[in-house]
Amino acid sequence: MTSDLNIVALVSIGQHPKSGRARRAEQDARAVELGMRLAGDNVQVLHAGDAAEETLRQYAGMGLKSLRVLQQSPQADAVVALGDYLAEHRADVVLTGVRAESGESSGMAPYLLAEKLGWPLVTRIADIVSIENGEAQILQALPRGQRRAIQVRLPFVASVDMAAQVARQSAFGPGRRAELESLPWVETPDSERAQFKEAPARKRPKRLKKVKATTAAERFKAATAKSQGTGGRIIKDQPPTEQAQAIFDLLLEEGVLR
């Protein structure tokens, strides 16, 4: 594919869902992967934040020679900085993740950037099949492994879905050697976020199936049906027709037959 394309992948600091430890974000890493497959190591990887953040080296370890960091303090609004940078340094394709793994994690970044740049935004892409004559053929990820073909003119912003090719392994050596180019950049404080209060997620009670029971027997059944679910039903010593029917009923009930 044309390697003189100017592809920018935006990366953030991710967070492991179990340990909460900083890591390369899975979707952002997929964006870098996609960029590298389109443009080799010409892909420009951009982060707004702190160049001293060691986690950035996990992106660099994918084989990047350098990574550009718009130096920002944690209170700053990274999207503003990125938008200003991209408005100045013209790109053909800007790739982001769908949602950040830490912070507000609202998924607004690609929308705000596209809005600011006035470019089309294609969401949740699985792949960029080709870019020819200033037009990209894109596969968008739909639920359950389905795909939609999309055509869009350059330049555009795209958010990369988990359905995209998984990011290549990050190697320690190149990660350590890569240059983290720190650019001092104007900061816009994110005053609204300062009002937010963040706390570890509370467990949300799962909604009980509300049974508007009219008889005691129904109430009894509603109460017992729950515990029954944990054990699992076993159908033994019945003709295979009945057994197959039971399975089939479950498939219908789950709506997986289409």
Added chain:
Amino acid sequence: MSDLIRRDPRAEWIARNRLHPLHAAMTAPAGEVRGPSGLLRKNPHGVGFIGPNGIKRIDRSGGSNAAAGGRRGAAKSAQAVELPLHVVEAPDFYVVTVLDLVGGRLGSHDKDVLGQAHKLVNGLEGNGAVLAVVFGECKEEGFGLAGVDRLLHLEGSEYEGYSPEQRLAALVEVERRFTPRYWLFPDSINGGNELGCRLAARLGERPATQAWQVDTQQTLCRGAGGSSDITRATPRLLLLAEECAEPVDERRHEALAVELDSIAPSLVRIRDCGQVAVDPNAIPLAEAEFILSAGNGIRDWDQFHQAAELLGATEGASRVVVDDGFMPRPRQVGASGTWVTARVYLAVGISGAIQHMQGIGQCDKVVAINLDAGCDMVKRADLSVIGDSQAVLAHLIELAREYRHGAAENAA
């Protein structure tokens, strides 16, 4: 359809078996009917069911008094209670909900969003109306029951398929016309999230996303990929998590149609070239929603592949059958294969070794077909069938055939 009484042995069996999961559904009380005056009428003939020996049985517990024994073609019992109608004459303000309408029908997420909309309306001064905006094909008739006061249905070729730019243009017009107090979207992958974010970016609103506890003052939403809770002042535009509020269920709403004068067609820069046909077997295992998985207990491989095709399932495999060369390596499920997230995982002849189980930890429903009732797969399964895989698959294939056939006839 005729009015002939047909016996349905399976339905009868279910009617007898009070522990069957479909029992309640099959035995909807048909014995009681509300007469024209609103009085309860008992139909003594509707009570009970025909037992296996042909004798009528009556179950006084009240749970299984279905007319299931003999299914009557068109004779449906009238819907019981009529809920009170809620009327909003001249709304002081609007709360707009933009619904996903997956498959042309309201989903549970949509209904939760409508429930939330009413919670907000109730929390505000004045006479508010919930306006629902839906796009494209619509088969839903229950908007009123779900809490829609006003309905804006936008249809036409420009809204078909993936048309975020046109839809956004419409929403901007709604903003101009109704200046909603709140904008509510389901935070879903079925379009709600995307439209909500697009509109937020256009209007310069900072939306609350994955919001799950909302009132007019404060909003609690998930952050950090679901691992934190953010408390903030409720913004004007919200993307709501599933089960954010109870759906409306105690009154009917008008669902009055409204229209927009004109919406300028937007410049289409993103062209939808249609959905790509994806063969269930080409879907990456990790994304598949329904997996038919083969283990060492499969003898007839042609039959297995046929079953997968007819059921429309993605094929999976245990390591042993991959090692033995019956299935390709990328199909392997488990510790050294793929970790799957299917909604239904149907394991045929798989014993459930720990390495295999690791791979299906995130599956919703596991179904096992196995000869050995004591194996670990059966212990894990939600439904297990103890028997020979070949025989059970043969009947499953039959059922799937009939089902497909039936579907084809219905469509015709």
Added chain:
Amino acid sequence: MILDWLLPVLISAALVLALAGAIKRVNLWRAGQPDSVNLIAGLMAMPRRYLVDLHHVVERDKYMSNTHVATAGGFVLSMLLIVLVHLFGLESRWLAWALLASSVLMFTGAVFVFRRRLNPPSRLSKGPWMRLPKSLLMFSASFFILTLPAAGILPEDFGGWVLALILLVGVAWGLSELVFGMTWGGPMKHAFAGALHLAFHRRPERFNGGRSTGLKPVDLQARVLGVEKPTDFKWNQLLGFDACVQCGKCEAMCPAFAAGQPLNPKKLIQDMVIGLAGGSDAKFAGSPYPGVELGHAVGGPGQTITEGLVNPDTLWSCTTCRACVEECPMMIEHVDAIVDMRRFLTMEKGNTPNKGAEVLENLIATDNPNGFDPGGRMNWAADQNLPLMSDVKEADVLFWVSDGAFDMRSQRILRAFVKVLKAAGVDFAVLGDEERDSGDVARRLGDDATFQSLAKRNIAVLNKYRFKRIVTTDPHAFHVLKNEYGDLGGHYEVLHHTTFINELVQLGRLQLDTFKGGTVTYHDPCYLGRYNGEYDSPRDLLKALGIELAEMERSGFRSRCCGGGGGAPITDIPGEHRIADMRMEDARAVGAELVAVGCQQCTAMLEGVVEPRPQIKDIAELVSEALIEGAPAARAAVAEEVLS
């Protein structure tokens, strides 16, 4: 006569050529990286290493051992005497007689070499190696006859021209094979390189009955991490490769080779030789890597090994079981070399196959290979009421739980061991959520950066507390804690649970019932046996349970790996069979109904074999089942602990 002047010329020519060859060869080795070895001490120790340590390994094969003593001893002696008698022309009957005797000795040895070569097993290389016995015979016979006149048995000018010519051919052949062939790359290279390899061995601790099995740490600041090109090896590693005699003992023991995975340790070492000298494997005369055709591998000192010489799959097939190292008469270190090259693939290329990348990422982000919540390490013991080090600060025994904490099957072993500890009234504590993966898998997968990070953090935690010893049920953690944390500053007394339980039994702190059940065999975990020499405690324990073991053919130091080491189940390189299945065959062959093991990884691997098969149980489980609880001895011990 012509021989009088030609013979010295030939001998000196051979010697000069040998010297030239030696210089060339030494320069090839010197292209490697510097390593600190004590050259003088090494050279001084060399004869002993050769005669004692090496002989110790060779002696496992009596036939070859005697043959080698005769041939090699005869040759070295003959060569010395030849120089004296035929080069310097010392006229001494005694010397001549001695030379006659030594050449007879050598000839006899050579006859046995010849016989072994008549119908050689597949592990032996053919090609030039088939020529060697003939060269040996030729050399010894020629010099025998040539020396007869000097010994005064035959007249000075017997035989005449024809014989002289024949002898000349024989001498020339013999000298070229045995003298300068030694340094120009013929089969006899092993003598020259082998002797120096013994002198400059990278693990001198292995001599004099010692053991050195821990991997060496990587300098993370180095220009390249791991070995990319042959010249990235240490110089004495290169020298070691050259010492290989292509005896194929390693090949015969390698589980990956037997399973049809694309690895053959002998071929790998020969490929390293090709790498250091340059060339292709077209002339390699042994078994290839299973499923890989010969003749396509090319390499040179400055070329990336994994691009053309060795396929990465070969490196990833290894289970790091050390069976090859244990068996190698030249004491070559295959595992070091394999891990060195893996380090390059992982830390420079980011190319760890299959689940490798995921496992490493998990280790980095969660300190355990499966990405579980690191805060859930103690969930398995919710009902066990285990003392935590962070609470008690001090205990006799620190029980290192390992990642088995996250695995349901392994938890049964852990619970069994806890039951034993409690029954014996041991004062122990665990680290709980402060424990991390030991780093074993990361290191074997070539990610030394992650290993070092895990190890350093573990050491920091361990150093906060006071304890006498660490005990663990996981031989991999055992090995790493015991042998590999030292380089990073963590020195501890570490015991495997079988050793520790055995001690308790010997001390009478546990009362055991006799085992009731069928035939039992014991599978030696590589990281307990070959890595740490613990073969006896598990067996003693089983004996204490009244079990008479049905030993498998491959047991003790010749035990075959279960296939679970070195991250092999993670990289999962396909072969024709699965190693665990082969191991289960070994167990079936002795009619075992139960395989006793001392490792959760072995348990997982062997239980992965399709049923019906023998049962698998960890020794901790067997002991805990046989515990007579509340027995007087145990109660006394508890009381004692409580009082003290």
